Amino acid sequence: MSENKSRLQTLFEQGEFVVTGEIGPPKAATGEGIREHAKHLQGYCDATNLTDNQTAIVRLSSIAAGIHVLRAGMEPIVQMTCRDRNRIAIQSDLLGAYSLGIKNLLCLTGDHQSFGNHPTAANVFDVDSIQLIRMVKRMRDEKVFACGEQIKHDEPRFFIGAVANPFADPFEVRVYRMEKKINAGAQFFQTQIIFDLERFERWMELVRERGLHERAYIMAGVMPVKSAKVASYMQKFVSGMIVPDDMIERLKKAENQQAEAVEICVEQIKYIKNIKGVKGVHIMAVGWEEIVPTIVEKAGLLPRPAVPGVKVAVV
Amino acid sequence: MIIAEQKPFEEIARMVEIFDKVLILGCNECVTVCLAGGEKEVGLMATSLRLLRKQGDRPIITLEETITRQCEWEYLDQIEKLAEEAECIISMACGVGVQFVAERFPDKWVIPALNTKSAGGSVKHGLWEERCGLCGECILHKTGGLCPVARCSKRILNGPCGGSQNGKCEVKDVDCIWDQIYKKMTIIGKLEQLLEIEPEKDWSKARDGGPRKVVREDVMIYE
Structure with missing residues (x-):
């Protein structure tokens, strides 16, 4: 079934240090911007995430966005959260996504709706991220729906991803929960954005202690922070993130803050690449996608490997 | 217990503006403990309504009563006469009490004075927190x-x-x-x-499965 494997999975299996990007779909009914972003990332990232109404703001659907990315010739990683759909809608969407050629799925619980532009909306959370991961794995490996009913033919065969946040509390629980996600079926992880490298290293130590780096591919999340102002804002208002003071200071002192931002991000990637157990880097250049090629190049991650035989196209 | 809090007074006043004689009905259970709809709050509500209406040149007559529980027929039976006298009943109980009152007195207009918040308890003076999701x-x-x-x-x-x-x-x-x-x-x-x-929870046992009932055949009385 190797022809069915995603490009992402194939690269991990070949032992490559994988690079992924992220595209936030627009608050409009057009795929133009998505395709444009995908073209920018093409050749610099091996695949790109499509976020699912991130921070609970209504946007073009992640699955539809994934199709636009496929049309642009790039491989999508579709994000799926538990906030807006119950188990029926989730499974239905997954059948649809796979039928159109989407092969990578990232399963998350999702930001609470109180952060978004519809704070009075009902939330669903029928299942949580761990239950979602298991559901997707069972659809693939046991060929059953969540209720146990057989999927008679053409079951969705996703490469299953999950997220981990080394910067949330309680610290030790983060590794347990990661293990729980692996037990549920997660094959690769993308971490929350890392600024506090020391804490990330301590977390990776715990990950290695439990042998989790050998059971799943771990990608470290990084983000080029455009200015000291943005960094301060994130420190104050973005939950589940640690933004160190010295990074803000360094940006403040820089003559050219954007150049410094790139420099910081590149340094982080080079450092992270040498941490045992890290198999790739996920670059989240929220609203600054055009800088990704520069970062990838400066971090010495070019050229991206070719994967002959893996088809990247809308089915 | 059930935690509730009083609706803004202006909102209640608006709901009764077309009535001239109302029964303000308190409940001696949960809402008394969470200081939202007991005897004391009934008294305050009556006074405030009378004062407001007097100022507005349309005086209102308030009947006041607080019963053991609004969620049980036998206690509601005790206020039958009072209910008959009033044009409408302002229930100061939780949503359960309001509905029992409405059902017991089918021809009466019933107005809720509280917003029912949660099943919880008082963790310290003046602070009530949700504890049970009633799943x-x-x-x-x-x-x-x-x-x-x-x-x-x-x-x-x-x-x-x-x-x-x-x-x-x-x-x-x-x-x-x-x-x-x-x-x-x-x-x-x-x-x-x-x-x-x-594993995934069976939400059919929660509100998602429709209104819920508990049936105990062994204690049912057949007439």
Whole structure:
């Protein structure tokens, strides 16, 4: 079934240090911007995430966005959260996504709706991220729906991803929960954005202690922070993130803050690449996608490997 | 107990503006304990309404009564005459009480004076917190006696999510219950249990399955 494997999975299996990007779909009914972003990332990232109404703001659907990315010739990683759909809608969407050629799925619980532009909306959370991961794995490996009913033919065969946040509390629980996600079926992880490298290293130590780096591919999340102002804002208002003071200071002192931002991000990637157990880097250049090629190049991650035989196209 | 709080007074006043004689009905159970709809609050409501209406040149007659429980027919039977006298009944009970009153007195207009908030308790003077999500199938034995259904903003069963920091939820002013569950399970030596994947919940036992009933044939009286 190797022809069915995603490009992402194939690269991990070949032992490559994988690079992924992220595209936030627009608050409009057009795929133009998505395709444009995908073209920018093409050749610099091996695949790109499509976020699912991130921070609970209504946007073009992640699955539809994934199709636009496929049309642009790039491989999508579709994000799926538990906030807006119950188990029926989730499974239905997954059948649809796979039928159109989407092969990578990232399963998350999702930001609470109180952060978004519809704070009075009902939330669903029928299942949580761990239950979602298991559901997707069972659809693939046991060929059953969540209720146990057989999927008679053409079951969705996703490469299953999950997220981990080394910067949330309680610290030790983060590794347990990661293990729980692996037990549920997660094959690769993308971490929350890392600024506090020391804490990330301590977390990776715990990950290695439990042998989790050998059971799943771990990608470290990084983000080029455009200015000291943005960094301060994130420190104050973005939950589940640690933004160190010295990074803000360094940006403040820089003559050219954007150049410094790139420099910081590149340094982080080079450092992270040498941490045992890290198999790739996920670059989240929220609203600054055009800088990704520069970062990838400066971090010495070019050229991206070719994967002959893996088809990247809308089915 | 049921936690409730009074609606803004202006809202209640607007709801009764077309009536000239009302019965303000308190309840001696939960809403008395949470200081929302007991005898004292009934008195205050009556005085405030009379004062307002006098100022507005349309005086209102207020009848006041507080009964043991509004959610039981036998106590409602006791106020039959009073109810007949009034044009409408302002129930100062929880949503359950309001509905029992409406059902017991089918030809009466019933107005809710409270907003029913949750099933919980008083954690200190002046602070009431939700504790039970009324999900219909208790899982507290799995979570150290702390309920993620009621107390996690995402009601997730395999927590804590990535938004937990310093014991706080990503949602404003909420404590992370999964942080507390983790600590409790550590203390009682049951941490390993949290590694087990909690399967999808049967929400049909909760409100999602439609209105719920408890039937006890053994205590039913057949006439």
